[in-house]
Amino acid sequence: MTEERRAPTLVDVARASGVSHQTVSRVLNGFAGIRPATRDRVLAAIDELGYRRNLAARALAAGRTHSIGILTPSVPEHGPTSSLFAVEGAAREHGYRPLVTAAAADDAATRAALGFLLDQAVEALVVVVPHAGVVRALEDLGVVLPVVALQAPAGPTGDVVGVDHARGARLATEHLVALGHRRIQHVSGPAGWTESAARRRGVAEALDAAGLERLPVIEGDWTAAAGFEAAGRLDPGVTAVACANDQLAIGVMAALADSGRRVPDDISVTGFDDLPEAAFLRPALTTVRQDFDEIGRRAVELIVRRLDGDGGGAVQRIAIEPELVVRSSTAPARPDRV
Amino acid sequence: MTEERRAPTLVDVARASGVSHQTVSRVLNGFAGIRPATRDRVLAAIDELGYRRNLAARALAAGRTHSIGILTPSVPEHGPTSSLFAVEGAAREHGYRPLVTAAAADDAATRAALGFLLDQAVEALVVVVPHAGVVRALEDLGVVLPVVALQAPAGPTGDVVGVDHARGARLATEHLVALGHRRIQHVSGPAGWTESAARRRGVAEALDAAGLERLPVIEGDWTAAAGFEAAGRLDPGVTAVACANDQLAIGVMAALADSGRRVPDDISVTGFDDLPEAAFLRPALTTVRQDFDEIGRRAVELIVRRLDGDGGGAVQRIAIEPELVVRSSTAPARPDRV
DNA sequence: CTGAAAGCGCTAACAC
DNA sequence: GTGTTAGCGCTTTCAG
Numbered sequence: 001m002t003e004e005r006r007a008p009t010l011v012d013v014a015r016a017s018g019v020s021h022q023t024v025s026r027v028l029n030g031f032a033g034i035r036p037a038t039r040d041r042v043l044a045a046i047d048e049l050g051y052r053r054n055l056a057a058r059a060l061a062a063g064r065t066h067s068i069g070i071l072t073p074s075v076p077e078h079g080p081t082s083s084l085f086a087v088e089g090a091a092r093e094h095g096y097r098p099l100v101t102a103a104a105a106d107d108a109a110t111r112a113a114l115g116f117l118l119d120q121a122v123e124a125l126v127v128v129v130p131h132a133g134v135v136r137a138l139e140d141l142g143v144v145l146p147v148v149a150l151q152a153p154a155g156p157t158g159d160v161v162g163v164d165h166a167r168g169a170r171l172a173t174e175h176l177v178a179l180g181h182r183r184i185q186h187v188s189g190p191a192g193w194t195e196s197a198a199r200r201r202g203v204a205e206a207l208d209a210a211g212l213e214r215l216p217v218i219e220g221d222w223t224a225a226a227g228f229e230a231a232g233r234l235d236p237g238v239t240a241v242a243c244a245n246d247q248l249a250i251g252v253m254a255a256l257a258d259s260g261r262r263v264p265d266d267i268s269v270t271g272f273d274d275l276p277e278a279a280f281l282r283p284a285l286t287t288v289r290q291d292f293d294e295i296g297r298r299a300v301e302l303i304v305r306r307l308d309g310d311g312g313g314a315v316q317r318i319a320i321e322p323e324l325v326v327r328s329s330t331a332p333a334r335p336d337r338v
Numbered sequence: 339m340t341e342e343r344r345a346p347t348l349v350d351v352a353r354a355s356g357v358s359h360q361t362v363s364r365v366l367n368g369f370a371g372i373r374p375a376t377r378d379r380v381l382a383a384i385d386e387l388g389y390r391r392n393l394a395a396r397a398l399a400a401g402r403t404h405s406i407g408i409l410t411p412s413v414p415e416h417g418p419t420s421s422l423f424a425v426e427g428a429a430r431e432h433g434y435r436p437l438v439t440a441a442a443a444d445d446a447a448t449r450a451a452l453g454f455l456l457d458q459a460v461e462a463l464v465v466v467v468p469h470a471g472v473v474r475a476l477e478d479l480g481v482v483l484p485v486v487a488l489q490a491p492a493g494p495t496g497d498v499v500g501v502d503h504a505r506g507a508r509l510a511t512e513h514l515v516a517l518g519h520r521r522i523q524h525v526s527g528p529a530g531w532t533e534s535a536a537r538r539r540g541v542a543e544a545l546d547a548a549g550l551e552r553l554p555v556i557e558g559d560w561t562a563a564a565g566f567e568a569a570g571r572l573d574p575g576v577t578a579v580a581c582a583n584d585q586l587a588i589g590v591m592a593a594l595a596d597s598g599r600r601v602p603d604d605i606s607v608t609g610f611d612d613l614p615e616a617a618f619l620r621p622a623l624t625t626v627r628q629d630f631d632e633i634g635r636r637a638v639e640l641i642v643r644r645l646d647g648d649g650g651g652a653v654q655r656i657a658i659e660p661e662l663v664v665r666s667s668t669a670p671a672r673p674d675r676v
Numbered sequence: 677c678t679g680a681a682a683g684c685g686c687t688a689a690c691a692c
Numbered sequence: 693g694t695g696t697t698a699g700c701g702c703t704t705t706c707a708g
Contacts, residue, residue, distance in 0.1 A: 009685055020695045025687065033693060052457055056403065057685035059394035060700045074427065076419035076630075085412045085440045092439075092454060100438035101430075102423045116430060119390055142388075224618040247615060254618040277585060280562040280592040281619075292414075347701055358679045363703065371677060395701035398684050 008049040017045035028053060055097075059121075067097035068303060069117035071110075072128040074102035077222065077247075078275050079292055080129045083150050086296025087126055094304045096123075105192070107133045114141055124303045126150065132192045146306040148299045152194045159306075161299040161318040165195050168288040168322030169202025172270040173242050175286070175324055177210045180333035181240035181268060185215040187230045187252060189222050189244040199244045199272060220248050227251020231259075239267055239333045246271035246278050246287055253281070253329065264331035274325055284327035295320055346387040355383035366391060393435075397459075405435035406641060407455035409448075410466040412440035415560065415585075416613050417630055418467045421488050424634025425464055432642045434461075443530070445471045452479055462641045464488065470530045484644040486637045490532045497644075499637040499656040503533050506626040506660030507540025510608040511580050513624070513662055515548045518671035519578035519606060523553040525568045525590060527560050527582040537582045537610060558586050565589020569597075577605055577671045584609035584616050584625055591619070591667070602669035612663055622665035633658055 010028075014021040019038060027034055027042045045051075059065045068091055072084045084100065091098035099120050103113035110133045117125065124146040127134055138147065151162035169186075176184050186203040189196035200217055207214050215235045220226030220243075227243060228251035234241065243249040249271035253263050263269050263283055271278060274289035298318055306313075348366075352359035357376060365372055365380045383389075397403045406429055410422045422438065429436035437458050441451035448471045455463065462484040465472055476485065489500035507524075514522050524541040527534035538555055545552050553573045558564030558581075565581060566589035572579065581587040587609035591601050601607050601621055609616060612627035636656055644651075 011685080021686085022688095022696080023694060026694085029687085035693065038693080052459075054398070054685050055458055056394045056397035057700090058687075060392070060398050060702085061685075061687040063687090063700070065394065074423045076416050076423060078414050081414035081419050085414060088438065088440050089412065097458070098438075100426065100436070102426050120393055120435070121390075224615045228618055250615050251618050254620055254622075257620045277562045277588050277615075280566055280589050282592055282595045284592075349701080359702085360679060360704095361677090364678085367703085373677065376677085392701050395684090396703075398686085399701075399703040401684070401703090 007054075008051045009054070010051075013042065013045045013049060013051050016049060017041040065097070065121045065123060066095065067099050067120060067122050068124045068126065068300075068307075069120065069122035070098055070100045070126050070128065071113055071117065071134065072100060072102050073131070074104055075222070079245075079273050079290070082292035083128050083296040083299075086293040087128065087150075087300055090297045090300035091303075094300060096300075096304065096307075105131045105133060105190075107137065110134055110137045111141070114138070114143070118143070123307055124148070126299050126303060127152070130194060132194070146303060148302050150295055150299055159299075159302050159316040159318075161295055161302060161316075161320070163290040163295070163320045163322040165198035165322070166202035166205065167319075168272060168290065168324075169199040169242065169244075170206045171202075171322060171324040172272065172286070172288050173203045173206035174210075175326065175330065176240045176242060176268060176270065177206060177212070179240070179268065179330060182212055182333065183215060183235065183238045184212065184240045184242060185235055185238045186217045187227060187241060187243045187248050188217050188219050189248075191219060196244060203242050220244070220251075223247050224251035224254070227253075228255045231255030240269070240330070241267065242270045244272055246273045246275045246285060249285055249287070249329070250281065253283075253285075264329050266334070268330040268333075270330060278325075279327065281329075283329040286327045286330040287325050289323045289325050291320060345392075346389045347392070348389075351380065351383045351387060351389050354387060355379040403435070403459045403461060404433065405437050405458060405460050406462045406464065406638075406645075407458065407460035408436055408438045408464050408466065409451055409455065409472065410438060410440050411469070412442055413560070417583075417611050417628070420630035421466050421634040421637075424631040425466065425488075425638055426634075428635045428638035429641075432638060434638075434642065434645075443469045443471060443528075445475065448472055448475045449479070452476070452481070456481070461645055462486070464637050464641060465490070468532060470532075484641060486640050488633055488637055497637075497640050497654040497656075499633055499640060499654075499658070501628040501633070501658045501660040503536035503660070504540035504543065505657075506610060506628065506662075507537040507580065507582075508544045509540075509660060509662040510610065510624070510626050511541045511544035512548075513664065513668065514578040514580060514606060514608065515544060515550070517578070517606065517668060520550055520671065521553065521573065521576045522550065522578045522580060523556065523573055523576045525556045525558050525565060525579060525581045525586050527558065527586075529557060534582060541580050558582070558589075561585055562589035562592070565591075566593045569593030578607070578668070579605065580608045582610055584611045584613045584623060587623055587625070587667070588619065591621075591623075601667050603672070606668040606671075608668060616663075617665065619667075621667045624665045624668040625663050627661045627663050629658060 010021045088098045101113045103109040127149045130152045147158040218230040224247045227248035231252045271285045271287035274287045278285040348359045351362045426436045439451045441447040465487045468490045485496040556568040562585045565586035569590045609623045609625035612625045616623040
């Protein structure tokens with residue numbers, strides 16, 4: 001007996017309120033010059049019928065989808081995820097439909113994800129934490145949409161919003177140098193990530209500026225496990241290690257503790273990101289904070305301006321200041337070790 | 339001079355390959371009974387023109403959107419995020435379009451997010467980690483779609499996939515009991531989350547079964563900061579604290595360390611989730627592992643079966659086994675403290 | 677095995 | 693201020 005009642009349409013609403021479907025459309029889209037009485041009648045009918053506009057029809061007729069694609073790495077880490085949610089929320093607030101797509105950092109997955117987004121006819125793209133593969137895929141696919149990259153200091157693809165990673169890494173390293181450390185080693189993120197490269201560069205710059213030797217960089221993959229493993233390959237003489245993120249630092253500190261070296265007495269450690277947990281590690285981690293939320297919000301503002309506004313203008317590079325947060329995993333170098 | 343060339347349509351492809359647009363549609367949708375030669379010609383034309391089907395038109399004509407809504411809490415935490423990505427990826431693999439929407443845990447945000455999803459005409463909903471507000475909103479909005487909830491032991495809304503949180507908490511608590519602890523206190527997650535309630539219940543059950551006193555539960559909010567603060571309100575005589583998640587445990591351990599109590603010598607601590615970092619804390623955290631990926635995958639399988647298959651069948655409750663991971667934050671109770 | 681016709685629900689010109 | 697007329701690009705009948 002329960003006839004599958006189809007969803008009410010514009011025409012149903014029009015009929016119920018005694019106007020043309022066009023008028024209903026105008027009310028829906030907030031056009032000026034509708035008589036308040038008419039308007040109210042329409043609104044009442046919409047409410048009564050439980051009408052919801054059909055976005056597919058709308059997109060088809062209007063020739064716009066009002067959607068923006070978000071490409072994010074499928075790693076459940078604090079930084080990217082925070083930015084992701086910020087972007088998603090901001091997009092909705094601006095009246096755009098965010099289409100979130102996660103992809104592993106390999107080329108095939110990236111390309112597939114991008115294809116998926118393009119199929120949805122997104123009007124713009126925000127790429128959260130791009131690795132080299134994204135840039136390649138964007139070029140290969142001949143993407144002509146507005147693209148904004150988060151955290152891509154060297155992104156040649158379009159607009160960029162992010163903290164200055166090189167600067168952040170320099171800040172941390174300079175802090176170590178100021179503490180009297182002379183042999184400072186860097187545990188970096190994986191190759192292919194623009195963030196890795198920038199942070200690596202920042203460390204090198206600070207080392208060069210202080211006239212210190214650049215010890216070999218140990219490459220990790222952003223995880224604590226990698227940090228733990230990296231600690232085994234540390235130069236014997238190091239008194240400080242600058243890690244490319246907090247997880248790496250956690251791993252390094254664990255390995256150090258296991259081998260009987262005390263942080264920060266014997267060796268100082270810095271992280272990057274300022275995870276919410278960083279302050280609650282023991283020792284509490286000295287790290288570099290970045291405001292992921294703001295990064296996400298700014299990215300959307302940029303996109304929306306390109307979409308709704310003139311759309312033109314030069315490529316933008318918005319740099320957000322990183323902030324050094326000194327806690328207790330760093331201390332002056334012991335005189336006997338210098 | 340650069341005429342804004344409109345995207346190629348089915349008709350363009352048809353013309354280019356000398357068939358009707360109907361045939362192209364059939365090729366696209368993988369219908370049987372197309373002559374291979376025709377098929378190849380069509381495919382070649384598609385490729386050459388860089389044709390992409392217009393999903394809005396497709397949805398409009400077919401009356402289906404093939405999209406499934408994902409409602410996730412906007413907290414950048416490991417568990418929910420891992421499940422989120424698993425769901426998102428699995429949905430795409432099954433040919434569905436995942437629409438991810440994050441919302442804070444308050445009613446207004448939840449309702450708005452749900453409304454947004456409903457506007458997209460999603461065919462089903464997966465709710466990642468529901469709190470009480472989601473259940474209410476679902477009822478108020480009169481949602482009649484298939485809904486699967488992740489991690490909702492008591493979700494009355496439809497299908498449920500998740501680990502048995504009560505069981506996990508019991509496991510951890512029983513471990514503590516077996517170690518000889520007699521005064522065990524629980525630091526829980528926030529009220530209103532089904533997970534909090536279930537874990538709380540698990541602890542209570544284990545305590546009752548062992549004939550131990552139920553010390554007052556200290557409520558936190560899933561963060562390390564809350565754990566740190568909770569530690570200040572611990573019963574003076576406790577020798578073990580069971581935390582509702584790993585972050586809370588990190589905070590508790592920090593506070594304990596600051597007040598000179600050693601873990602696990604003086605006091606044992608357990609977590610829940612098994613964050614990737616848990617093994618690299620010092621002491622390494624004893625915790626309960628849950629397979630977030632599998633939870634997400636299973637949820638999508640369930641949804642897809644309802645959408646593509648018969649759609650009927652009784653409400654499903656898929657329980658995934660939690661696993662106790664014993665590390666070094668727990669140890670036998672000291673005889674003098676028992 | 678392939679083509680023609682109709683229409684999904686909406687917006688965008690135009691009329692009135 | 694409001695109504696009318698055409699499509700948007702596709703899938704679905706139904707013919708051939």
